[in-house]
Each structure stands twice: as C-alpha cells, then as structure tokens.
Amino acid sequence: MAAINTNSLDGLYLSNYTDTDETIKRIATTQMQAYHARQLFPCFDEPGLKAVFNLKIIHKTNYTTVLGNSDVANVTEFADLEGWSVTTFNPTVPMATYLFAMVVSDLEYAEADGGLFKVPVRTYAPPPVVARNGATYSADIAAKMEAYIIYYPGESLESYKNLLTSVVSHELAHQNFGNLVTCKWWNELWLNEGFATYISYLGVDGVRPEFRHREWILNDAFQYSMRVDVSARSHPIVNDAVTPDEVDSYFTGITYEKGGSVNRMTEKFLSEATYKKGLQYYLHNMSYQGVVSDDLFHYLNVAAQEDDRLPAGVTVKMILDSWTLQKSHPLVRVSAEGPNSVYISQERYADPASVDLWWVPVTVVTQDAPSLENWVPKLWLERDVPIKSVVHDTSKWIMINQDATGYYRVLYDEGLTPLIADQLRRNASVITPLSRSQLLDDYFNLAYRGNVEIEAALEFTKYLEQEDHFTVWEVIFTQLRQAYNFAQTEDEHSAIRNYLAPKIRPALEKIGLEQNNNVHIGALGILRTKLIDWSCALGDSFCVDYANKLYTEWGQDVNKILPIDIQASITCAIVANNGQAGFDFMMAKYIATPMQNPSKVRYLNALGCSRDAGVLQTLLGMTLDTNSQLVRSHALSVIQRVAMNKQGRRLVIQFLKDQVDRIISILGSGSPSPVSSILSSLSSYVSTQEELDEVLKFVADHAAKFGVINGSINSYLTTIRSNIAWKVTFGKPIISWMGENVSINNSASYANPSLAVFVSLVTAVLRCVN
Numbered sequence: 001m002a003a004i005n006t007n008s009l010d011g012l013y014l015s016n017y018t019d020t021d022e023t024i025k026r027i028a029t030t031q032m033q034a035y036h037a038r039q040l041f042p043c044f045d046e047p048g049l050k051a052v053f054n055l056k057i058i059h060k061t062n063y064t065t066v067l068g069n070s071d072v073a074n075v076t077e078f079a080d081l082e083g084w085s086v087t088t089f090n091p092t093v094p095m096a097t098y099l100f101a102m103v104v105s106d107l108e109y110a111e112a113d114g115g116l117f118k119v120p121v122r123t124y125a126p127p128p129v130v131a132r133n134g135a136t137y138s139a140d141i142a143a144k145m146e147a148y149i150i151y152y153p154g155e156s157l158e159s160y161k162n163l164l165t166s167v168v169s170h171e172l173a174h175q176n177f178g179n180l181v182t183c184k185w186w187n188e189l190w191l192n193e194g195f196a197t198y199i200s201y202l203g204v205d206g207v208r209p210e211f212r213h214r215e216w217i218l219n220d221a222f223q224y225s226m227r228v229d230v231s232a233r234s235h236p237i238v239n240d241a242v243t244p245d246e247v248d249s250y251f252t253g254i255t256y257e258k259g260g261s262v263n264r265m266t267e268k269f270l271s272e273a274t275y276k277k278g279l280q281y282y283l284h285n286m287s288y289q290g291v292v293s294d295d296l297f298h299y300l301n302v303a304a305q306e307d308d309r310l311p312a313g314v315t316v317k318m319i320l321d322s323w324t325l326q327k328s329h330p331l332v333r334v335s336a337e338g339p340n341s342v343y344i345s346q347e348r349y350a351d352p353a354s355v356d357l358w359w360v361p362v363t364v365v366t367q368d369a370p371s372l373e374n375w376v377p378k379l380w381l382e383r384d385v386p387i388k389s390v391v392h393d394t395s396k397w398i399m400i401n402q403d404a405t406g407y408y409r410v411l412y413d414e415g416l417t418p419l420i421a422d423q424l425r426r427n428a429s430v431i432t433p434l435s436r437s438q439l440l441d442d443y444f445n446l447a448y449r450g451n452v453e454i455e456a457a458l459e460f461t462k463y464l465e466q467e468d469h470f471t472v473w474e475v476i477f478t479q480l481r482q483a484y485n486f487a488q489t490e491d492e493h494s495a496i497r498n499y500l501a502p503k504i505r506p507a508l509e510k511i512g513l514e515q516n517n518n519v520h521i522g523a524l525g526i527l528r529t530k531l532i533d534w535s536c537a538l539g540d541s542f543c544v545d546y547a548n549k550l551y552t553e554w555g556q557d558v559n560k561i562l563p564i565d566i567q568a569s570i571t572c573a574i575v576a577n578n579g580q581a582g583f584d585f586m587m588a589k590y591i592a593t594p595m596q597n598p599s600k601v602r603y604l605n606a607l608g609c610s611r612d613a614g615v616l617q618t619l620l621g622m623t624l625d626t627n628s629q630l631v632r633s634h635a636l637s638v639i640q641r642v643a644m645n646k647q648g649r650r651l652v653i654q655f656l657k658d659q660v661d662r663i664i665s666i667l668g669s670g671s672p673s674p675v676s677s678i679l680s681s682l683s684s685y686v687s688t689q690e691e692l693d694e695v696l697k698f699v700a701d702h703a704a705k706f707g708v709i710n711g712s713i714n715s716y717l718t719t720i721r722s723n724i725a726w727k728v729t730f731g732k733p734i735i736s737w738m739g740e741n742v743s744i745n746n747s748a749s750y751a752n753p754s755l756a757v758f759v760s761l762v763t764a765v766l767r768c769v770n
C-alpha cells in the first residue's frame with residue numbers, strides 16, 4: 001500500500017473540511033481515473049480489465065463513515081491496536097480499477113426519497129452541511145466540496161440547480177455506460193463519456209422536465225461542441241491515446257459533447273425505439289466487459305436490421321465510423337437548381353487538408369409540409385456520393401435537418417435564404433424552435449468564419465420580437481455578446497439598444513417581469529434571468545423601471561430580499577441608474593450583509609456598475625485604503641468589475657498607471673499578481689486602439705516590476721489586438737447594420753455599463769467534472 005497523497009487529488013489522498021466548531025476534520029478519499037489505482041495497489045490498471053475486489057480497511061474507530069464499492073459485511077475491533085476497527089466489505093461485482101473508491105471519514109448523509117430508486121441513494125457531506133447549519137460552515141468548503149452536489153432552495157440560482165442536476169444525472173448514467181460496460185481503452189472514452197453526456201439530458205428530462213433538457217442539449221452540447229470541433233483543440237472522437245498525457249487530453253468537449261451529439265443523431269436516424277432496443281442488446285451482451293466502438297455498432301446494427309431502419313447495404317458501422325474517426329463536421333449546402341429542384345451537397349467545413357466525407361442523414365421540410373413527426377431521414381448524403389437532388393418548387397422555402405439532429409451546419413443559397421427569412425417574419429412558429437435556434441447559430445458561426453456576410457445572419461434576427469424560446473435567445477446572447485462588450489461610444493450603444501431591446505421586450509412581457517415562484521423555474525426561469533440581464537443592461541426603460549420599483553420597495557423595507565435569480569442584474573441596474581444615492585444604498589447593503597451570505601458578493605459586484613466617474617474613482621480608491629469598509633479579499637475583484645464597465649475601463653487603466661506600486665504592495669505580489677489579474681480583465685473588453693496604446697504605455701513604463709508575468713502580459717496584449725481586429729471586421733458592421741434597422745425607438749436614453757450574469761461560467765465548470 002502506498003502512502004496517502006497530501007499534495008495532489010489523485011490516488012488515495014487526504015482531504016478536509018471545517019466542522020461546526022471550526023476544527024479541521026480529515027477525510028481519506030480516492031480518485032483513480034484514469035490511471036491512479038496503481039498508486040495505491042499493484043494492478044493491471046487498464047479500463048478494459050475487470051476484477052472482483054475484496055476490501056478490508058483498518059481505521060480509527062472514531063471515523064464512522066467508511067465507504068467502498070460494495071456493502072459493508074461487518075465491522076470488528078482491530079485486535080492489534082486499541083481504538084482501531086476493521087471494516088470488511090462484501091466482494092464487488094467485476095469492475096475496472098479506475099472505479100475503485102474508498103472513503104474514511106465522519107461524513108453524514110441524506111438519503112433520496114424512497115421510490116425514486118430501487119437501491120438506497122445517499123449523498124454524503126460534512127455534518128454542518130447535512131444539518132444545514134448555514135451560519136458556521138465556510139464558503140471555502142462550499143466551493144471545494146459541495147459545488148456540484150448541494151442545492152439550497154431559495155438560496156441557489158436556478159441555473160446552478162440545472163448544472164448540478166446535470167452532474168448527478170451524468171454520474172448516474174455512468175452506472176450503465178462506464179461501470180457496467182467500460183471502454184476497453186481510453187482512446188474510446190466516448191463510449192463512457194459521450195453516453196453519460198447524452199443519457200444525462202434524458203435523465204434530467206425525466207425527473208426535472210422544467211429544465212427541458214431534450215432542447216437544452218442543442219445549446220449545451222451540440223452548438224458548444226461544434227465550436228470546439230473547428231478549433232485547433234479538436235480531435236477525432238476516437239484517436240490514439242498511449243501516454244498518460246494523451247489519456248488526460250481526451251477529457252474534452254469532443255469526447256463528451258460531440259460524443260453526446262453523435263449519440264443524439266444516431267437515436268434520431270434509427271428512431272428512438274430502435275436505438276433503445278440496440279442499446280439494450282449492447283448492455284445486456286457486454287455487461288461487465290470492456291468494449292470497443294464496434295461492439296456498440298454491432299448491436300445497434302442488429303436492431304436497425306430487425307426494424308429495417310437503414311438503406312440496403314448500409315450499416316451502423318459505415319455511418320458512425322465516418323463521425324468518430326475524423327474530426328470536424330460537414331457543411332451541407334442547399335442550392336436551387338432551376339424552378340423545380342434543389343441540390344443538397346456536403347463538403348468539409350474545417351480541416352480542408354482531409355478529403356474524407358460523412359454519411360449524412362437529411363430530413364427535409366418545406367413551406368407546404370413545414371414539420372415532421374419524426375427525424376427519420378428522407379435521404380442520405382453518402383461518403384462517396386456527396387450530392388443529391390430533390391424535387392422542390394424553389395419559389396417556396398425549404399429547410400433541412402429539422403431540430404438539428406444531424407451533426408452539421410447548413411448553408412442555403414442566396415435565392416432560398418430570403419424565403420426562410422420571410423417565413424420567420426410572417427410567422428416564425430411555423431418553423432420549429434430548435435430549427436430556428438440552429439439556423440441562427442449556423443449563420444452567425446458561418447459569418448464569423450467568413451463563409452457568409454454578417455448581414456446574412458443579422459437578417460434572420462429581424463423576426464425576434466416573436467421569439468420566446470430559450471434555445472434561440474441563448475444563441476442570440478452568445479453570438480452578440482462580443483459585439484455588445486466591444487460597443488464603446490454612446491452611438492454604438494444606442495444602435496444595439498434600439499435594435500435589440502424592443503425585440504427582447506415582448507418575450508419578457510410574455511414570461512413576466514414580476515417574480516412568480518411557481519412559473520419562473522427551470523428553463524423559463526433561466527431565460528427570464530438572461531432577458532432581464534440584457535434588457536436592463538441595454539437600458540430598456542421596461543426593465544430599468546422595474547429595477548427602480550424594486551429599489552424603492554427595498555428602501556422602504558430593510559428586510560426585503562430581491563429574488564435570487566435576478567439579484568445580479570437588478571442590483572447592477574439600481575447602481576447604474578441612481579447615481580451617488582444608488583451607490584451609497586448598495587454599499588450599505590454590502591456592509592450590512594454577512595460574509596457567508598452569497599448576496600454579499602452580488603452587492604459588491606453591483607458597486608462597479610455605476611456610470612458616475614466620480615463614484616467609480618472613489619470605489620477604486622477604497623480598494624487601496626486598508627481602513628475602508630471593503631473586505632480586503634474583495635478589493636481585487638472590485639477593480640476587475642470596474643474594468644468590465646465601459647465607463648470604468650479608462651479609469652482602471654489610469655488607476656494602474658498612477659497606483660501600480662501601491663497595487664503591488666497592498667494587494668500582494670502572489671500568483672497571479674494583481675496587475676496580471678487586472679490586465680486579464682481588461683483584455684476581455686478593451687477593443688480600441690486608443691485604449692491599447694494606453695495599456696502598452698503602462699506596460700512599457702513598468703515592465704521591470706512585473707518580472708515573471710511578462711509572458712501572460714503578452715498573451716493579454718495579443719487578445720486585445722484580436723479584439724480590435726474583431727471589432728473592425730464584425731463589431732462595427734453589426735452595430736451599423738443595427739443602426740440602419742432600428743426596431744422602435746422607445747428605450748431609455750442610457751445604457752448600463754455591463755452585463756451582470758456570467759452565463760458561460762456555468763457551462764465551463766460543468767466540463768471540469770468527470
């Protein structure tokens with residue numbers, strides 16, 4: 001047996017938590033994936049090799065929660081040493097070494113309600129968490145240990161509930177995909193993770209339908225992994241993985257989210273019933289074994305043949321090899337060929353060095369038959385026959401790949417595109433929500449990669465005042481965030497506000513501005529949060545008036561608590577729109593709120609939303625005043641927050657120039673240094689040459705003081721240069737197009753400084769979880 005690890009979180013390692021009485025309690029626990037079991041005991045540490053484990057743990061008797069992979073058979077006194085016990089576990093089922101787990105602790109547990117599961121399902125946590133003794137456990141523990149498990153009703157964000165429901169569902173899906181059948185080697189990790197990813201959406205849909213995961217998968221997995229798949233980070237779903245570094249490099253958005261999306265595509269082209277049957281064959285026949293992709297393909301093919309789901313001579317393996325053994329994805333073009341037919345053709349979208357193509361399932365909807373009951377393909381683009389023609393009256397619109405079940409982007413020719421845009425403006429609901437979402441996602445991504453003009457994408461946004469579906473707004477907010485962040489002048493703001501705010505308002509009116517705890521849950525609750533964030537940030541009077549109403553009520557009732565999910569946006573709007581008084585009010589709330597209350601950080605962040613230069617100067621000054629009422633550990637994030645604010649950015653650059661020595665001496669010289677952190681924040685927003693020149697001058701004047709951080713400074717400067725280029729190529733054309741296509745000019749006269757909600761954070765942390 002090896003020694004316990006105290007400086008890494010793998011093998012058998014030491015963890016700890018702070019108990020109710022502030023004492024530090026220890027936990028011995030394990031993390032073996034992918035190749036750490038060998039640190040604890042000698043073994044053939046490969047996922048495809050399975051063994052029965054007989055485990056005895058000798059431990060101090062006062063550690064009462066001792067866990068392994070199977071039930072405890074008995075606990076006896078350890079004869080050789082007083083105060084020690086032996087916990088003996090029943091033999092496990094045959095399992096892979098990376099799944100070996102043991103815990104010695106005094107954690108407590110909560111058990112899931114009976115009926116939901118056939119076996120007891122328990123969640124273990126430090127006693128203060130289980131007892132819900134909110135006043136004494138530190139936020140530090142919450143961040144490290146509970147982050148993906150514990151939800152506090154009334155205190156946790158709805159988006160966070162969505163995240164951790166996904167995580168739990170993902171891990172439960174591993175019971176079949178990963179634990180029962182296990183990838184034989186890490187090069188086919190997708191057989192574990194691509195399935196756990198896909199099945200997790202179905203699982204959440206089953207128990208928490210309000211999160212609408214069968215739709216959310218489009219934004220969260222499909223659109224996300226498509227962006228990864230054309231980046232330098234992409235790789236084939238199945239690729240060589242020999243060294244530990246190569247194995248580690250496989251836990252990516254390709255293995256997880258593209259793998260999940262390819263599974264979704266397979267389910268749709270085979271039909272749900274056939275897919276389910278094939279998976280049952282696979283799980284039944286391959287239980288407790290190591291598997292390769294060909295095993296999966298074989299059993300899916302058996303089901304496909306039984307149900308006659310594929311064209312003659314075509315197998316599941318032929319199709320799925322084309323999707324798993326090469327990176328990138330097809331671009332499918334739809335082009336009119338005369339008045340009565342269209343050509344549908346595929347080409348490589350990225351990675352043009354390769355000439356290989358795909359087996360592409362194609363569904364077709366038209367103006368005369370605008371929706372399908374299932375996603376069974378009308379035709380296949382074959383690997384060797386990449387172009388097919390279909391009969392169609394080209395004076396009417398046609399779309400393919402309903403609901404984006406096929407893993408590819410679609411580009412319509414210049415004659416067909418206006419017909420679709422016209423249908424959207426006349427009545428968007430004729431086209432399904434997921435098809436609308438993907439159409440917009442395709443065109444913005446195609447534009448940002450230079451395949452179409454940005455105006456072609458923007459043309460499809462003209463109908464948005466009809467739009468109330470969360471998967472569409474998610475695309476809009478993702479694709480237009482950069483243009484918003486880089487809009488600097490009041491004219492640029494006005495253009496975006498006057499175009500976008502009137503389009504957001506009807507959706508917000510429909511969903512309801514006033515908090516309704518029975519309605520604003522799940523996907524709808526999360527959408528409302530984002531709509532309010534954008535509406536208030538754009539400065540639409542509809543939202544700003546609502547924020548001010550809450551502000552007035554809050555002033556009259558000191559005990560009032562703003563609804564958690566809109567706290568960030570509303571507090572930001574209050575400070576932005578109420579000058580010194582709004583700032584003083586929020587500062588008082590910040591000071592009066594105890595540290596462990598998560599609202600304290602939201603009030604802090606809101607302080608940086610002021611549009612008053614004098615107020616922002618005062619705030620920046622407080623960060624270096626050790627007698628100020630800012631909690632010291634909050635000082636740096638205040639500066640970063642002001643850097644996000646369009647009105648604050650120049651002030652922060654000037655503050656750096658004037659105060660660099662004090663920043664280093666008062667805020668510390670740790671790693672990353674405060675100067676580096678501030679430059680990092682600036683680099684996400686600075687997009688003008690004038691600001692870059694100021695940053696460059698600051699760096700040139702003070703470079704000697706930074707020493708080791710020079711490497712990261714160069715990367716921030718590179719980011720700013722690419723921001724400037726992006727703004728010239730896309731930002732300015734977007735803004736000027738919006739200026740020419742103003743919806744209705746009924747908005748408030750000022751825009752807020754910054755969006756308050758960080759949507760991307762939620763998805764980013766999820767990808768760190770196995």
Ligand SMILES: [Zn+2]
Nearest residue numbers: 170193196770
């Ligand atoms: Zn996983």
